[in-house]
Amino acid sequence: MDNFQQLIQYVLSGLSNGAIYALIGFGFAIIYNATGIINFAQGEFVMLGGMLTIFFLTVFHLPLVPAVLLAVMISTIVGVVFERLAIRPLRNAKPLRLIIITIGASILIRGIAMLVWGKDTHALPAFSSNEPILIAGATMLPQHLWIFGVTVLIIIISRIFFNYTMMGKAMRACAYNAQAAGLVGISVKSMTLISFVISAAIGSMAGIIIAPLTMTSYDVGIMLGLKGFCAVIIGGMSTGFGTVLGGLVLGLLEALGAGFISASYKDAIAFIILLLILFFRPEGLFSKKETERF
Amino acid sequence: MLRLDSITKIFGGLTALEEVSFSVAAGSITGVIGPNGAGKTTLFNIVTGLYAQTSGEVVLDGKNISFLDTEKLASLGLVRTFQNVELFGQMTVLENVMVGLHTGTKSGIFSCAFRLPRQIKEEKFIREKSMEWLEFTGMTDMAGVAAANLPFGKGRLLEISRALAANPKMILMDEPAAGLNSRETVELASLILKIKETGITVVLVEHDMDLVMDICDPIVVLNLGKKLAQGSPREIQENQEVISAYLGSD
Amino acid sequence: MTEKKRQIIVFLIFAAAALSAPFFLKDSYLITVLIFVGINTILAIGLNLLLGYAGQISLGHAAFFGLGAYISGILTTRFPLDPFLVMILAAFCAGALAFVIGFPILKLKGHYLAMATLGFGIIMYIVFNETVSVTGGPSGLSGIPYLSVGPLVFDNDWNNYYLVWISTLAVMLLAINLTQSRIGRALRAIHDSEVAARVMGVNARILKVQIFTVSAVISAFAGSLYAHVVTFIAPASFGFHFSVELLTMVVVGGLGSIYGSFLGAAILTMLPEFLRVFHDLDIIVYGLMLILMTMFMPGGLVSGIQMVTQYIAARKAKRKDEHAQA
Ligand SMILES: Nc1ncnc2c1ncn2[C@@H]1O[C@H](COP(=O)(O)OP(=O)(O)OP(=O)(O)O)[C@@H](O)[C@H]1O
Ligand SMILES: [Mg+2]
Numbered sequence: 001m002d003n004f005q006q007l008i009q010y011v012l013s014g015l016s017n018g019a020i021y022a023l024i025g026f027g028f029a030i031i032y033n034a035t036g037i038i039n040f041a042q043g044e045f046v047m048l049g050g051m052l053t054i055f056f057l058t059v060f061h062l063p064l065v066p067a068v069l070l071a072v073m074i075s076t077i078v079g080v081v082f083e084r085l086a087i088r089p090l091r092n093a094k095p096l097r098l099i100i101i102t103i104g105a106s107i108l109i110r111g112i113a114m115l116v117w118g119k120d121t122h123a124l125p126a127f128s129s130n131e132p133i134l135i136a137g138a139t140m141l142p143q144h145l146w147i148f149g150v151t152v153l154i155i156i157i158s159r160i161f162f163n164y165t166m167m168g169k170a171m172r173a174c175a176y177n178a179q180a181a182g183l184v185g186i187s188v189k190s191m192t193l194i195s196f197v198i199s200a201a202i203g204s205m206a207g208i209i210i211a212p213l214t215m216t217s218y219d220v221g222i223m224l225g226l227k228g229f230c231a232v233i234i235g236g237m238s239t240g241f242g243t244v245l246g247g248l249v250l251g252l253l254e255a256l257g258a259g260f261i262s263a264s265y266k267d268a269i270a271f272i273i274l275l276l277i278l279f280f281r282p283e284g285l286f287s288k289k290e291t292e293r294f
Numbered sequence: 295m296l297r298l299d300s301i302t303k304i305f306g307g308l309t310a311l312e313e314v315s316f317s318v319a320a321g322s323i324t325g326v327i328g329p330n331g332a333g334k335t336t337l338f339n340i341v342t343g344l345y346a347q348t349s350g351e352v353v354l355d356g357k358n359i360s361f362l363d364t365e366k367l368a369s370l371g372l373v374r375t376f377q378n379v380e381l382f383g384q385m386t387v388l389e390n391v392m393v394g395l396h397t398g399t400k401s402g403i404f405s406c407a408f409r410l411p412r413q414i415k416e417e418k419f420i421r422e423k424s425m426e427w428l429e430f431t432g433m434t435d436m437a438g439v440a441a442a443n444l445p446f447g448k449g450r451l452l453e454i455s456r457a458l459a460a461n462p463k464m465i466l467m468d469e470p471a472a473g474l475n476s477r478e479t480v481e482l483a484s485l486i487l488k489i490k491e492t493g494i495t496v497v498l499v500e501h502d503m504d505l506v507m508d509i510c511d512p513i514v515v516l517n518l519g520k521k522l523a524q525g526s527p528r529e530i531q532e533n534q535e536v537i538s539a540y541l542g543s544d
Numbered sequence: 545m546t547e548k549k550r551q552i553i554v555f556l557i558f559a560a561a562a563l564s565a566p567f568f569l570k571d572s573y574l575i576t577v578l579i580f581v582g583i584n585t586i587l588a589i590g591l592n593l594l595l596g597y598a599g600q601i602s603l604g605h606a607a608f609f610g611l612g613a614y615i616s617g618i619l620t621t622r623f624p625l626d627p628f629l630v631m632i633l634a635a636f637c638a639g640a641l642a643f644v645i646g647f648p649i650l651k652l653k654g655h656y657l658a659m660a661t662l663g664f665g666i667i668m669y670i671v672f673n674e675t676v677s678v679t680g681g682p683s684g685l686s687g688i689p690y691l692s693v694g695p696l697v698f699d700n701d702w703n704n705y706y707l708v709w710i711s712t713l714a715v716m717l718l719a720i721n722l723t724q725s726r727i728g729r730a731l732r733a734i735h736d737s738e739v740a741a742r743v744m745g746v747n748a749r750i751l752k753v754q755i756f757t758v759s760a761v762i763s764a765f766a767g768s769l770y771a772h773v774v775t776f777i778a779p780a781s782f783g784f785h786f787s788v789e790l791l792t793m794v795v796v797g798g799l800g801s802i803y804g805s806f807l808g809a810a811i812l813t814m815l816p817e818f819l820r821v822f823h824d825l826d827i828i829v830y831g832l833m834l835i836l837m838t839m840f841m842p843g844g845l846v847s848g849i850q851m852v853t854q855y856i857a858a859r860k861a862k863r864k865d866e867h868a869q870a
Binding site for chain 3: 032086101115229274
């Protein structure tokens with residue numbers, strides 16, 4: 001029985017981490033589909049979300065909701081500035097330069113965060129009570145519910161956005177064929193900008209809801225970003241169900257691996273999965289391969 | 295010399311080529327024409343191993359080359375140029391042509407790093423041979439220019455020079471006259487004839503009908519992925535189906 | 545021919561300067577710093593062959609550096625083996641690993657390749673950290689012996705300086721030879737247009753794996769040198785942070801320039817030594833350098849220097865013209 005409870009515990013924490021990975025993965029997919037860029041700074045938006053919220057809570061003593069809103073807003077502004085200053089001028093450059101520039105941006109953001117907030121880890125208080133809820137003999141924290149709730153909400157909103165709004169449809173058109181989209185009057189430039197806005201907002205939100213559970217510091221962006229990337233690779237760079245599943249599977253495997261095999265190799269699990277998928281099915285587990293044009 | 299045997303290529307749901315068969319005789323300049331989207335470039339991509347055909351066979355000199363890797367084909371004497379000029383932009387004109395001699399030479403990483411005597415000799419050979427090819431195409435005075443800085447027409451010429459340096463038996467050219475002015479086109483025509491004279495077989499995809507009719511024989515017409523006709527320039531010009539295919543698409 | 549001669553002269557001047565530097569430096573601290581400049585130059589050249597020439601990114605190169613250091617460190621502290629033999633073994637192991645993972649990893653392009661190499665680097669870093677019984681874990685491995693040849697022991701800065709810099713010059717020379725050969729051209733061809741390179745008969749798949757392997761061997765060699773010079777190693781020196789530092793060296797110095805690799809290595813190694821404040825700001829500065837260089841000087845400082853000299857030459861020529869007219 002004890003084992004069973006433990007299993008439930010691992011599954012719960014795996015799923016909640018997995019939800020976060022899926023959200024971060026969405027951020028990658030949105031920018032990639034609009035621009036063909038994998039934004040290495042994606043994880044930094046996640047870090048900024050958590051750190052900024054803590055900052056507003058503890059330094060300005062703001063209540064939770066305004067703190068969260070401000071944190072998301074500032075992260076988004078960082079995304080916009082980054083797009084304007086570094087991505088837009090190089091839109092037509094070769095991938096190598098774009099990769100280097102997003103890496104540069106990611107460590108720059110991380111460095112500034114370190115300068116401002118130091119190297120300590122911080123904890124964000126849980127959104128509601130810390131009283132564990134008992135389910136089937138296992139305990140669940142209210143924060144888990146927050147994570148699942150917010151994730152589902154974000155997924156629903158993004159579904160509606162991409163399927164039913166003019167702007168969302170235009171973004172999908174850009175992803176499908178930027179040139180043709182340009183011809184029918186969609187501004188590819190503004191779609192790029194919007195993709196950074198949305199992806200920074202989702203990323204920072206992910207960072208905020210996970211912060212009460214895992215603690216946060218200036219350098220959590222690398223790991224979280226990579227794991228989100230792993231999720232979206234499993235999902236074939238989509239903002240769809242595949243990525244959600246990818247995130248959940250990754251979260252579960254990690255939690256179970258850490259629980260039953262070895263906690264010290266927990267992080268390695270994600271990267272081994274990442275490499276295996278990239279080696280054997282780089283187009284993702286759920287999508288078809290396309291032929292490159294010459 | 296080159297034989298295509300019912301080549302079919304399907305992309306997802308789109309049939310880009312359907313049961314296309316024809317042969318290219320050694321020493322000929324064979325033209326391949328057809329409206330936009332007919333499948334001409336796709337055909338070249340299949341012959342050069344960049345795409346795998348859905349079905350059918352490509353045979354070069356009696357050897358089935360259908361599933362050989364692209365990089366193998368150059369050493370069998372099959373090279374090509376690209377519709378969207380693919381130069382090595384950061385390298386000089388001379389260096390571009392020197393890459394053309396990659397197949398004919400062998401020095402590996404070790405002998406290059408240690409500059410073994412054989413490698414030094416080979417390097418000298420590569421340089422001299424490349425200069426000869428630049429002379430052949432009339433680009434000697436541009437040897438030191440970075441390929442990215444060439445005017446468009448010269449870029450097309452450089453692609454041909456580079457392909458020639460591989461010492462090919464057959465060269466596939468994908469719209470070499472596209473983007474050239476009329477003087478450059480005339481020069482191109484005489485260059486292609488000169489290439490033929492050296493014994494190299496040419497397959498030419500081209501939209502410039504005057505050029506095709508002037509120098510190609512036979513001509514193969516593709517339309518919507520199917521072979522529509524094949525014959526001498528005269529026969530093609532008089533072919534009713536070909537005329538309506540072109541009129542229909544214009 | 546004159547171009548070739550000019551290159552030989554440049555290399556000889558560089559070598560002479562490098563080898564005579566210690567005689568002019570009173571400060572032994574400076575010599576220590578220059579030892580690290582040498583090691584980092586080797587590493588930057590290794591990465592540059594892959595990144596600047598073949599155009600293939602690696603964000604996990606610190607792993608090969610670490611592998612070299614750990615194999616040398618572990619085997620020479622535990623067993624009475626000849627360190628030079630172990631060095632060859634370490635280079636061989638790193639090369640073999642690179643060769644094996646090279647096939648699947650270099651099938652990937654651009655962003656995916658970057659992510660995969662980053663993942664590889666982090667996995668290796670975790671291994672360095674967690675296999676405590678072998679590597680000593682996070683607290684590191686100490687007591688690595690100095691190198692020695694007969695009675696000559698490389699246990700002081702002066703000796704180590706020559707050990708490292710003769711190695712650096714050798715690596716530089718080999719790399720320059722390689723880049724100016726058939727192979728070097730094929731690598732740059734892959735960088736500019738992989739399809740065209742393949743059509744011209746360059747086996748891009750194999751050549752990329754080969755250069756990845758060479759690059760890993762060079763990095764492991766630098767790692768072995770590092771282990772014997774410093775005599776203490778810890779995982780922190782071989783993580784993602786250092787991979788990014790290497791990337792910055794190559795980008796700042798100049799992608800596709802061997803002397804650029806030296807320049808980048810020199811700047812990034814000396815900056816933190818002489819600007820104390822830099823210690824806490826290092827990643828900010830790396831980030832800024834990567835962004836600014838990529839945006840405004842994609843050819844790195846080497847191309848900047850070229851531009852300046854060309855500008856000066858052009859101005860001189862113009863002035864001469866004006867004189868002649870007057
Ligand atoms: N990689 C690919 N994936 C999907 N469809 C493709 C691909 N390459 C070509 N096609 C399609 O196959 C058809 C034939 O294209 P192809 O480029 O061969 O035409 P073409 O005859 O060379 O035309 P053009 O004269 O414009 O160069 C087109 O409808 C094109 O959209
Ligand atoms: Mg075409």
